Structures are given as structure tokens and as C-alpha cells.
Amino acid sequence: MADDAVIKQVKEANDIVAVVGGYVALRPAGGTFKGLCPFHKDSRPSFDVDPRRQRFRCWSCGKYGDVISFVQEFDRVDFREALELLARRAGISLENESASPQARGRALMLDTVRWAAERYHRCLLEAPLGETARKYVGERGITGETVRRFGLGFAPPSGDWLIREAAPGKIDFDLLEKVGLIAKRQEGNGYYDRFRDRVMFPIRDRRGQPVGFGGRILPTSPLAERAPKYYNSAETALFRKSECLYGLDVARQPGTAAGYLAVVEGYTDVLMAHQLGIPQVVAPMGTALNERHVQQLRAFVPRVVLVFDADAGGETGADRALRIFASQNVDLAVATLPEGMDPCDLLVQRGPEPFLSALTHAVDALEFKLNQVLEREGAGGVEGRRRAVDAILNVLALTPAMPDQDGAIKRDLIISRIAQRLALQEENLRGRLRELSSQRRDDERPQRPRVEETAQPETKRVKPQPEELQLLRLLLADPSLIPDAAAEVTLDMLQHPRVRQVIGEMYALHSAGESCSVDQLRVRIDDAHLTEIVLKQHDIGRKITDRPVRMRELLAVFREKHHIEPRTREIKNQLHAAGDHDQAVELLRQLQNQRVGLEP
Numbered sequence: 001m002a003d004d005a006v007i008k009q010v011k012e013a014n015d016i017v018a019v020v021g022g023y024v025a026l027r028p029a030g031g032t033f034k035g036l037c038p039f040h041k042d043s044r045p046s047f048d049v050d051p052r053r054q055r056f057r058c059w060s061c062g063k064y065g066d067v068i069s070f071v072q073e074f075d076r077v078d079f080r081e082a083l084e085l086l087a088r089r090a091g092i093s094l095e096n097e098s099a100s101p102q103a104r105g106r107a108l109m110l111d112t113v114r115w116a117a118e119r120y121h122r123c124l125l126e127a128p129l130g131e132t133a134r135k136y137v138g139e140r141g142i143t144g145e146t147v148r149r150f151g152l153g154f155a156p157p158s159g160d161w162l163i164r165e166a167a168p169g170k171i172d173f174d175l176l177e178k179v180g181l182i183a184k185r186q187e188g189n190g191y192y193d194r195f196r197d198r199v200m201f202p203i204r205d206r207r208g209q210p211v212g213f214g215g216r217i218l219p220t221s222p223l224a225e226r227a228p229k230y231y232n233s234a235e236t237a238l239f240r241k242s243e244c245l246y247g248l249d250v251a252r253q254p255g256t257a258a259g260y261l262a263v264v265e266g267y268t269d270v271l272m273a274h275q276l277g278i279p280q281v282v283a284p285m286g287t288a289l290n291e292r293h294v295q296q297l298r299a300f301v302p303r304v305v306l307v308f309d310a311d312a313g314g315e316t317g318a319d320r321a322l323r324i325f326a327s328q329n330v331d332l333a334v335a336t337l338p339e340g341m342d343p344c345d346l347l348v349q350r351g352p353e354p355f356l357s358a359l360t361h362a363v364d365a366l367e368f369k370l371n372q373v374l375e376r377e378g379a380g381g382v383e384g385r386r387r388a389v390d391a392i393l394n395v396l397a398l399t400p401a402m403p404d405q406d407g408a409i410k411r412d413l414i415i416s417r418i419a420q421r422l423a424l425q426e427e428n429l430r431g432r433l434r435e436l437s438s439q440r441r442d443d444e445r446p447q448r449p450r451v452e453e454t455a456q457p458e459t460k461r462v463k464p465q466p467e468e469l470q471l472l473r474l475l476l477a478d479p480s481l482i483p484d485a486a487a488e489v490t491l492d493m494l495q496h497p498r499v500r501q502v503i504g505e506m507y508a509l510h511s512a513g514e515s516c517s518v519d520q521l522r523v524r525i526d527d528a529h530l531t532e533i534v535l536k537q538h539d540i541g542r543k544i545t546d547r548p549v550r551m552r553e554l555l556a557v558f559r560e561k562h563h564i565e566p567r568t569r570e571i572k573n574q575l576h577a578a579g580d581h582d583q584a585v586e587l588l589r590q591l592q593n594q595r596v597g598l599e600p
Helices: 004-013 016-021 067-075 079-090 101-126 128-139 144-150 161-166 173-178 248-258 267-275 291-298 315-327 343-350 352-360 365-397 405-422 426-444 466-477 479-488 497-511 518-525 528-542 547-576 581-595
Strands: 027-029 032-035 047-050 055-058 153-155 182-184 191-193 198-204 210-217 230-232 260-263 281-284 303-308 331-336
Touching: 004 067, 004 079, 004 518, 016 032, 016 047, 016 055, 016 067, 067 079, 067 518, 067 528, 079 101, 079 518, 101 128, 101 144, 101 153, 101 161, 101 173, 101 198, 101 210, 128 153, 128 198, 144 267, 161 173, 161 191, 173 182, 173 191, 248 260, 248 267, 248 281, 248 291, 260 291, 267 281, 267 343, 291 303, 291 315, 303 315, 303 352, 315 331, 315 365, 315 405, 331 352, 331 365, 343 352, 365 405, 365 426, 405 426, 466 479, 466 497, 466 528, 466 547, 479 497, 479 547, 497 518, 497 528, 518 528
Parallel strands: 260 281, 260 303, 303 331
Antiparallel strands: 027 032, 032 047, 047 055, 153 198, 182 191, 198 210, 210 230
């Protein structure tokens, strides 16, 4: 593992405001920066980033840490992997042996995907094999500048092109298979390319690193009739289709400036919007917009505009939009395009103005659904309006309400809007919603065989004893005190399991002659919640100015509690049972010595 100097170098090269700002939209607030917490459904800015102390804290959910723990928590990687990611971001080279197998594996996977993206890109730009693909891209109206900016590429049709490209560079075939670019032949001898005769769209994470690919089959390809039109990379540790948003790395800053991000369906829709000066546009990976997508977008903007083709904004799309609108802390609006046009067609044929106008005049998901059902049912008299009410309330009945007070307020506002639009009493709507929700719960309740169940007592979180917490703070803040503590405080004296675990690791590091710094300790424990505790207690401990004096006082407390008091109780018990005068006198003498803190 990297030593303390290297870890310090990486942290100093990665200002926490700059790093966190790549994930979350931050705004200055006095001496700190504020934003929406990315670790829970935050409705008001409760996430603080302190550049002076290089710490973050959420005042709502309690998350706390430094730049490394932020990357650990957000990207779901361990300490070593987070350190490697930050080192790469800062251009710092870590020795291979200093990183964990997981960190080295992730770094190699990123290198492999980047290598493949460069090969595909060069093939599209320069190779004779890419001529047909270049012609197709040009026919779609995509400029060379856009091709270069988004790194578009081409996978030739041969089936072994990438494998042959990899051989001279000694690229590991196992890694190419691991990142989903090649696969083993069923016969077991050799590999084949998974992407063939496709225009390649690199999928990048928020930092702009390629993590996967989407491939569009050429319309002229012999494979077009039997192969899917679009094909994504396999799910890997880098690429999760249900979480990725194409173009987010280049759209998030313009989106923050515009106050919203627009979600379209396809890669070319994103490319054309950016090309024509509307850069606040992203697309999911062939999946419907989901909660994970919304949480990512919400980190940068308060408003999300879902763009529907005229034929895509049907019942299912409207219902999905309303469910997201009702269950998430987001202003979700819907923009509808002219009949028969997707965003790319509209932009190419009519320029940016009609598309931008559609985004500007988007209505929220509730209004969109109301317009839809009233257009269909409104002319049907009383019964038609009743069906319209049920169409909307049925969607809400299937939607889990947000758990906090904001959720209750949003649900009230939704009911109030429906009542006003349909000229109904709010109480009647609430009653009908309760009925439908109850019916849904009954329908969805699983039928389980009846078994005898024994109620289990709820486990309560035990707080550490004050002296244990104080010991932890002192040792984290000043590891030079570990020898004194280890000589008198054994691990079996510590009752709280987490305190015992951390101090045990510190003792082990000291015994091995290794650094007992907080960062080296984090490597050993590699537990996000425990790391949070360590960082908090370390920061508190650093504020204690007279740590050696406090340690002497604290060790006296441990001696009293774990040596003197138990021995005193033992002597008193023996005294009560003493059978002769001489024995009683000796026990009284020992008891007196205990009272002055002396060994008997």
C-alpha cells in the first residue's frame, strides 16, 4: 500500500471542492460550499463541503469524510481503488505493488476500455475499413468536430479486428473479455469480437472516462436483418446500463447553468443537440428513466425535462413520468415533439429553435397526464371524468410516497391540483386514493403459509463508554500515545465492538512497526461506516491540546475501573467470609492499599 507521503500527495492534489463538484452541483455559502446530498433523497441543500478542513458533511443523513471517502462512498469502491482513481485524476503514478488487486484490476479495466475507444475512434477517422461508417455518420449530419468531441468510432465487420489489434500491443484478452468487448467461442478455441460492423459510441462516466460502449449497426450491414439495431456493452464493474447516462460528463455543467437537464432517447439525439448549441441533453442506455438516473441528475439540477417523441408519449410513458414526479424530489417536466419526429430529425430539419422551444414550454408530469386523460375521457360526461380521475389516482396508488415531510406536502399539492382541474372536493379524491391504494396492497400481498413466528427483540445501538471514546480520540489524534495505552489497556477491557476493532488495528500496526496514521488505518479496516467514525473522532481528538496529560488521566480511569475496583470487590467479599482475626487484618490492609491506588 502507498505510504503516508503518497496518500498525502494524492489528497493535496485533489481539492475536495473540485472533486465533489464533479458529482454534485455546489454553490458558495460563506466559507463552505453547499449542495444536495448525493447519499439520500435530499430536498434542501444539507450537504456541506469545507475547503479549509477538506471535509464533507451531510447535516441530514450524517455522512462525513474527506475526498477519498467521498469517492469510496459514491463510486462504491474500496480505499485503495478510490486512492488510485484520485491519483489518476491528478496525474500521480502509484507503484503497482502499492495498490490492491481490486484497484489494479479496476485501473487495468479502465485502461483497456480507453485503449479500445482509441482504436475504434482511429478506425472511424482514418482506416479504409471505416469509409462506409464515415459516410453513414455524415449522412446523419454529425460533424467531424462532434465525432472527435464524443470519441465516436467504428468496429469493422470481420469478427476478429479488435483481437488482431490487441495482439501486437500485448493487450490481455482476459481483460478484453472482462470489459465485454470480446467473448470466447463456443468451441473453446479462441475469441471473437462482440461488436461488428457498428458505429461505436463510448459511454463515459462523470469524469469523462470511457467505461463501456453502445454500438449502432450500419444499415447497409449484412448483419442488420438478424442483429439488434443497438447493442450495449455487457454489465461490468465499470458499466451498469441502468445507471449510466450518455453525455452527462459534458452536459452537467451546461445543465447547471440552464437550471435543467433534458433526457432524450438516443445517442444521435444527444449528439445533434450538443452540435447545435443545446448541450444540456443526456440519454439513458436504451432503458426508461429510473430512480437512479433521477438521483444522478438531481445532483446537478433541480429540474429534469423528459423529451417524448409524439408517438412515445403514450399511456406507459406518461404514467412512468408521473410516478417519478410523485416519488422523487425533482421537478420532472415533459416536452412533446411534433408528430413523426425524434429530436435528431427535428434538429437536423428545422434547426435548434423548435427543439429549444419544446424544452422551454415543457409542462410538469402531472399536467401532462391530466391533459392526456382529459383529451381522451373529458368528452365522455360524468362517467368519462370519473375514469379520468381513476386513471390518475391509479398511478399515484402504485407510487410509494416520499418518506419525509416534503413527500407529504408534494402529495397534498398533487391532490389539490387534480381537484382544481377537475372541479372536485379534495377530501373525495383522498378517500378514493386510499381505496385504490388499499386494493393495490391487497392484490400485491403475497400469500404465505401460516407459520408460528417468534418476535425477535429489536437490537439497540449501544453507545461506547466515555473513557473508550476518549481513548479512541486520543490515539487517532496522537499515535505516539499507543505504547502507553497498549501497556495498560487490553482489548478485552473495551466493550464497544467498533472501538475495540479500531484500537485493535492500531495496536497491530504499532506492533508491526508500521505507521499508525488514520490513512493507513483506513486501509486495514476498509469499512465505509467505520471510516466515517474514525475521521470524525480523529477530527475531535485533534482539538484536544493537552493530549499526554489527558492520556495519563484516562489510564488512571481504566486502572480504577478494570483493576482496582474488581480487586476491591474481591477483597470485600473475602473479608465478609473471613474465618479468623489475622486473615481479616490482612484483608483490611490490602483494602487500604487499594484505596490509595497501591498494589497489595
